[in-house]
Amino acid sequence: MAFDVEKIRAQYPALADGRAWLDGAAGTQVPQSVIEAVSDAYRVGTSNVGGPYESSRRSAGIVAEARAAVADLVGAPEPGCVAFGPSMTALTYRFADVFAAGWRPGHEIVVTQLDHDANVRPWVQHAQRAGAAVRMAELDPATGELPVENVTGLIGERTKLVAVTAASNVLGIMPDLRAITDRARQVGAVSYVDGVQHCPHAHVRLDELGADLYATSAYKWAGPHLAAVVAADPWSLENLHPDKLAPSPDTSPERFELGTNPFAAMAGVVAAVEHLAGLDSDADGSRAERLAVSRRSVQAHEGELAKELFDGLAALDGVVRYGAPQGSCTPTAFFGLPGKEPSDVAEQLAESGLNVSHGHSYAWETVHALGIGPTGGVRASLSHYTSQAEVRRLLDALAEISGRR
Numbered sequence: 190m191a192f193d194v195e196k197i198r199a200q201y202p203a204l205a206d207g208r209a210w211l212d213g214a215a216g217t218q219v220p221q222s223v224i225e226a227v228s229d230a231y232r233v234g235t236s237n238v239g240g241p242y243e244s245s246r247r248s249a250g251i252v253a254e255a256r257a258a259v260a261d262l263v264g265a266p267e268p269g270c271v272a273f274g275p276s277m278t279a280l281t282y283r284f285a286d287v288f289a290a291g292w293r294p295g296h297e298i299v300v301t302q303l304d305h306d307a308n309v310r311p312w313v314q315h316a317q318r319a320g321a322a323v324r325m326a327e328l329d330p331a332t333g334e335l336p337v338e339n340v341t342g343l344i345g346e347r348t349k350l351v352a353v354t355a356a357s358n359v360l361g362i363m364p365d366l367r368a369i370t371d372r373a374r375q376v377g378a379v380s381y382v383d384g385v386q387h388c389p390h391a392h393v394r395l396d397e398l399g400a401d402l403y404a405t406s407a408y409k410w411a412g413p414h415l416a417a418v419v420a421a422d423p424w425s426l427e428n429l430h431p432d433k434l435a436p437s438p439d440t441s442p443e444r445f446e447l448g449t450n451p452f453a454a455m456a457g458v459v460a461a462v463e464h465l466a467g468l469d470s471d472a473d474g475s476r477a478e479r480l481a482v483s484r485r486s487v488q489a490h491e492g493e494l495a496k497e498l499f500d501g502l503a504a505l506d507g508v509v510r511y512g513a514p515q516g517s518c519t520p521t522a523f524f525g526l527p528g529k530e531p532s533d534v535a536e537q538l539a540e541s542g543l544n545v546s547h548g549h550s551y552a553w554e555t556v557h558a559l560g561i562g563p564t565g566g567v568r569a570s571l572s573h574y575t576s577q578a579e580v581r582r583l584l585d586a587l588a589e590i591s592g593r594r
Contacts, residue, residue, distance in 0.1 A: 191471040192486040198574050200464070209579035212544045214358055214386055214521055214570035216408045219461070223412060226460035230453035237449055248452045255455035256442075258462035259417050261477045262410075263384070263403055264394035270420040272442035273450060277385050277404045277416045278307040283445060284402065284418060287431045288350055288379065289315035296321040299343045299351045299378075302328045302554040303335040305358045308383040308404075309554055312352050321349065328558050333357070333512025337365040341372040348378040355387030355398065359552040359568055360512035361521030363387065370399030379425075385409055385416075389572070390491060390519040392484035395421040411573075412461030413454040418445075468573060487573045494571050494580050495520035501584040507591025511559055511566055520571035526591055531567045534590060538567075541586045543579075545569045 198204050203218040210218060230251065236244040238252065256268035265271060274280035289312075292298075298316045300309045302325060316323050326340040335353075344351060351373040356363045370380040382400035384393065389410040395403055402425060406416040420426045426441040433444050465483060466472065472482035495518075502510050502522055510524045526534055535547035549556045549565035556565045569583055 192469050192483075192490050194490060194574065194576055196470075197468060198576065201574055204574060208542045208544055209575075209582050210544050211569045211571065211575065211579060211583060212546050213389065213409070213572035213575070214519075214550070214568060215546045216414075217389070217411050217572050218574070219411055219413070219457070220464050222464050223457045223460045227413060227453045227457040230456040235452040248450075251452050251455050251459070252450055255458045258459045258476070259405070259419060261475075261480060262393065262462050262465070263388065263405060263419050264396060264477075265419045265421070266395075267423060269423050269442060270426065272418050272420075272426065272445040273455070274416050274418070274446065275451075276414070277383070277406050277418075278311075280404060280416055280418045280445075281307055281381070281383075282311045283431060283447075284381065284429075285311040285315045287429045289319050289321075292316060292319035292321040292349055294320035295347060296349045297324055297343075297345070297347045298322075298349055299324045299326060299340065299353075300554075301326040301335055301340060301353050301364075302558040303333075303357050303360070303362065303364065304352065304354045304383060304552075304554065305385065306551045306553040308352045308354060308381070312350065312381075322347075324348075325554070326353075328555065330558055330560060331513070332515060333360045333555075333559065334362055334515060335364040337368045340364070340369045344369075344372045344376055344378060346376055348373070348376055350379045350381060352381045352383070354383040355400075355403075356384075356390070356519045357512075357521075357552065357555065358386045359521065359523040359550050359555055359566070360514065361386075361518035361523075361570075362512060362514045363517040363519065365516075367397070367399050370401070373401075374399065386519055386521070390488065392481055392488070395419065401425055407454075407458050407461055410461060411464055413451075413457040415451065415454045415458055465573075490573065491520040491571055491575070494575055494577060495522075497577065498522055498569065498571065498580050498583070501580070502587070505584070505587055505591055508587055511561065520575075522569045523566045524569075525561065525566040526587075529590070531565055534567050537590050538583070538586055541582075541589075543583055543586055545583070 466479035469486040472479035
């Protein structure tokens with residue numbers, strides 16, 4: 190494995206400020222190559238697509254390249270499976286509009302307590318308006334895990350859609366997704382998978398996940414603020430017809446994209462995927478092949494750091510970690526210090542040069558299921574550019590705050 194975290198960190202201008210950026214789950218920083226790609230798109234000029242001049246053709250090329258890059262990143266069968274939007278939340282509401290048009294009383298949808306609210310509320314709200322029943326899969330409050338039978342046991346012949354996360358945005362827990370998507374397919378239900386916190390930490394292959402639709406956000410994997418919903422099969426999009434303007438394209442995936450695409454940001458998406466493909470200097474071959482090698486190297490690096498973080502938190506008597514993953518998880522820890530507000534802890538860490546998140550992080554069902562309420566906890570989330578020294582800085586600072594030093 191030719192993964193050199195210091196060389197990688199040197200490509201990120203923001204990391205030079207000396208702070209420990211342990212807030213990747215809230216959004217990663219971007220490398221110089223992404224900054225330059227976005228700047229270059231503005232510098233040379235872009236125009237809306239469809240024009241008979243170079244800047245318009247340039248924009249069309251950027252869009253095509255961005256679709257191909259995301260398809261490579263998640264293992265989609267073709268670029269035409271990739272629909273872009275401003276955020277995962279906006280895109281999910283967009284798709285909920287389409288699917289709910291066919292829901293009726295007697296139909297059911299399944300959502301889970303492990304999910305970010307962006308993969309719960311859009312479906313719940315549309316189901317309620319359609320008169321469809323909502324079935325909520327409960328997590329285990331002792332461990333934070335989502336037992337697969339708690340989801341598959343709710344999926345039946347009346348189920349129209351199953352919305353489930355590939356990785357919790359606060360607990361890091363990765364449920365047995367394939368068992369869930371297989372069960373959904375058995376009954377003819379659509380599986381909509383939130384991969385926002387999964388994609389930054391995994392080598393994603395849609396055929397292995399079994400997801401019909403997979404959502405990802407580029408700003409969680411070193412790209413600009415842009416999101417995509419990717420279909421595992423182009424026919425999944427061909428058979429859906431969202432509301433749109435009369436003269437706007439009726440082709441797929443274009444009909445899912447409202448208004449003019451952000452061409453400069455899309456150029457940044459291409460650069461971000463290329464950057465991810467080159468994180469292991471020994472990776473070669475096609476971009477998809479380089480991604481496979483580099484993503485696995487990232488997993489190995491993050492896995493080592495996560496173990497040190499999790500073991501270190503467990504050794505601090507004054508810190509309570511929420512959730513106790515028994516299986517796969519991302520390098521994310523959600524914790525609290527009894528008697529201290531999460532916001533106060535995050536503020537003290539910030540004063541020590543450590544960037545962490547606090548609160549519920551929109552994992553609304555999760556924090557209530559765990560019994561900690563909307564004040565939530567403190568979240569430390571590692572990224573491919575996180576160093577061992579930063580993990581140790583966090584543990585040392587928590588020892589000070591908890592009074593254990």
